[in-house]
Amino acid sequence: MRFAVVVFPGSNCDKDCVRALRDVMGQDVAEVWHTETSLSGFDAVVLPGGFSYGDYLRCGAIARFSKIMRAVKEHADRGGLVLGICNGFQILVEAHLLPGALIRNRSLKFMCRPVWLKRERRDSLFTARGEDFLRLPIAHGEGQYFIDAEGYRKLEDEGRIAYRYEAPPGIEQAENPNGSVGRIAGILNAKGNILGMMPHPERACEEFTGGVTHGRWIFESMIAHLTGERAARAGIAA
Amino acid sequence: MTDKYLITVLPKNEVSDPQGEAILDSAHALGYPEIRSIRAGRSFLIETDGDPNRIAEISDKLLANPIVERFEVKAL
């Protein structure tokens, strides 16, 4: 499959995403500079982590206005997959492609550590593969997910909460690393083809960097979906 | 004609503000128990030659995130 990793000035997990997708997952990956206007030809788009534009106004607030974001929206409207990781998630909420907002961690501190997540949806395009509990690193200062009560109910009712911070039974973990509403770690858009998440799957694709390889499950799910879609298209064409 | 505006951006009341709370604790510790609440935000000083209505527009679009923040425009 063909993946685009969007690079904004200040992105700093772009190369990590490229390596995970290309070297570990064996996909065709291209870095796409923020001034590009088209994403045609790509099956999936990744908005990587980092500090786009220094996160100087608010995280993701400036990147949202870059040229590529129009193309990201068009790609999503066409049904293409979009994965926003960390700063990428922040950009997606600032761009209103996902609801809510990401604000300063409850602890006021940047936090970098592996955490346990629970998969809330087993049937989404991003979560179909793997197991119910994943251990992925977080690394953010502003990852507290906020949404008003009505919005939260809507997310729950529509099954759009992809991951919550939660450890498997018997394993100790701080209840909520950043104070997110409903311990939310990742959410989907209404159509289910955009996932924004604070934890970093690309850091847990190899044991060397992540201790575990649970990050692969997310990419495997995306690839499986895209492969199926392509096969279906080929079937129709035939 | 250049006009000056001060835009103040604050977290909405229903949104938690750990920074403001931390500063409040600090104020109490420094001997200001009478202070009841602190909300921490940002402010922007803007000089413009254009239409004043566009100041509110840019505040809503860029300076504040309406989901968690409110803003106030003051002409100087």
Added chain:
Amino acid sequence: MNATQNKPTRAVKPLWQELGLTRGEYDHIVSLLGREPNETELGIYGVMWSEHCSYKNSRKLLSGLPTTGSHVLQGPGENAGVIALDENLAVCFKIESHNHPSAIEPYQGAATGVGGILRDIFAMGARPIALLDSLHFGDPHERGKCRERPGMAGSVDPESDRVATLVRGVVRGIADYGNCVGIPTVAGETRFDANYLGNPLVNVMAVGIVPRDRIMRARASGIGGRVLYYGGPTGRDGIHGATFSSETFEEGVEDKRSAVQIGDPFMEKKILEATLELIESDAVDAIQDMGAAGLTCSSCEMASRGETGIEIDLARVPLRAARMSPYEIMLSESQERMLAVVSPEKWEKAAAILAKWDMKAHDLGEIKPGRSMVVKRGDEICAEIPVPSLTDAAPLNSPAMREPDNREARLALHLDDIPEPADPGAVLLRLLDSPELCSRAWIWEQYDHMVGTSTALKTIGGDAAVLRVHGSEKAVAVSVDSCARAASLDPKTGAMLAVAESARNVACSGALPVAATNCCNFGNPNRPEIYWQLAQSIEGMSEACRALDTPITGGNVSLYNETDGEAISPTLTIGMLGILDASAHATGIALQAGNLFLIGSGAPSLAASEYLYQEHHRIAGRPAAPDFADERAIQKLLLAGIQGGLIRAAHDVSLGGIAVTLAEMARAGRMGIRVDLPGAERTDVALFGEGPGRVIVVVEEKDEEKIMELARKFATEIRKLGEAGGGELVMKPGIRIPMSEILAAGRDTFTKLFEKRGSR
């Protein structure tokens, strides 16, 4: 042309003093120029002849250091040292201090320290892959005891806890800067002692990877080359001293110069990417960052190394503040600025790359024949100085030295005066809970230690961090160490211990130590005792680096670390670089199933030990020097054992002795231990005694004979201590503690000490 036309309106005399020059140095400048210098020129001499740029007090001592070796591609003298990694790639690394700025403004001081050392690395063409920090603070329990000084952090509120304010600010400064630029901070050390209360130490090390054929040097070449300035604008940040220029008297309040440098990590990230792209596209001939002494130091050093002249026009420098004088522009220490030399035909290419990163290419001037540095502003000549007079002719001092009088008394330690502990288990828990030995997670979890997907997760929080290198089979290991407690008793031995320990740490992670960088943090060198400490430390470092075959490829000297005549302990920080044959060999300290062995011939002693300090409030004894032959044998055993798959975990026996070392392994592996410790004349010596030359390793039962054989082969001692497993930490003699207590000990120490609600 007559440079004296810009002669200042006020008397120059006080200026040389304020710049830290002596009367003799001033007279020498006059004789070099053949006339009186103007204000700008004197400012240029002042910074170029400062310790930071000229090493005038330490150069003679440092000249004896070993700087060459089979791995060394670039020794001291460039922005950073370079070591061969494999046939194609090289490792670039250096450590630098930012002590004084961090004492004044801990957040910005530490942040800009990170920025400065990163620029040194990428100016060499290397992509930074890791940061490390060595931090020394005052005793966190001595709250508010420091005399307040104007401008010192915490002076606003005399009741405030100065150490906590510094720790929070420094850690957040390093975190915010490094995290934003996207360079993982992977290892470090944090030490506390009352003598650092007024003078905290912030030493930051950076490591980068560069293709061997693309190592960039800061050497002007090619007459006619354009002088390219890019990055942030020049403001009044970091210009020291009082007001020098008559113009500034009329300026408004907002234009007051600020001694605090402000960091902009986003700009740093952009100049990092742009610089690497400039070098990769062969668009520049030389690059140097504008660090300490800014434009002065960078332009002058480029011309000096290239043996050329240089002419720059200050009217073309982008400015942040209005009405800056030539003096201010030349001496500004605004951050995130780079200077390059570009041949005219490549200018467009370079400008296009900078434009991609939203930056302008500013053409400041030209590389000229001859050896003159000419600074103009429009048509006006502001300074005209022969380049060699700034560099080669810089003063070289040999201050007097004297061994301190009371030294022998402090070296004496009579064990009869020290009562043996009644409950060694309680002592162990107290040590694990102490600021010196508690969990450092509170610090390293604020650092993004994983960005770059190079860091071996299992080495985080251990002896040395291992980073794989994309595009190479090999990996690198890094560690920073200083043994200041021992050095305060015996600076030479302390220096040798620091080198030996950092080499041992790197070896424990599976790497061969190959080279080192150093940061000398000392008091005022004009005091004979301090200069003696400096001389002794450098001698010790030199001897140890020679013996362990780890040449010094660069570093930094920070002097005058004293408050009210009280100097810090002599603190030599060693940054060690090791190379692993394969990233798969990365080894951590976390306990694994198997048996525990103690290797090495080192003998435990209470001299300068953490136990003696924490439990008996004494710093005393004669620290034992490392046995370098045995240190090398231990290294060989570790490498062979790790490469052969025999050693599953390894941990250097350091602060707190065997008891603390084992507890740390148990804590990291969340697994109990049952061991019999080697007998000693005293329980506390056996459990908590320190000293070089000891490492604990975990080996599976089936491999025991093989590890014994390796120890025989390399002729070092080995002894089985016991086994891993169970829910208790049992050490004979005297300790039996449930693992739950070990896991809890020291977990929240930093949170309790430093995380006061209501702090920034």
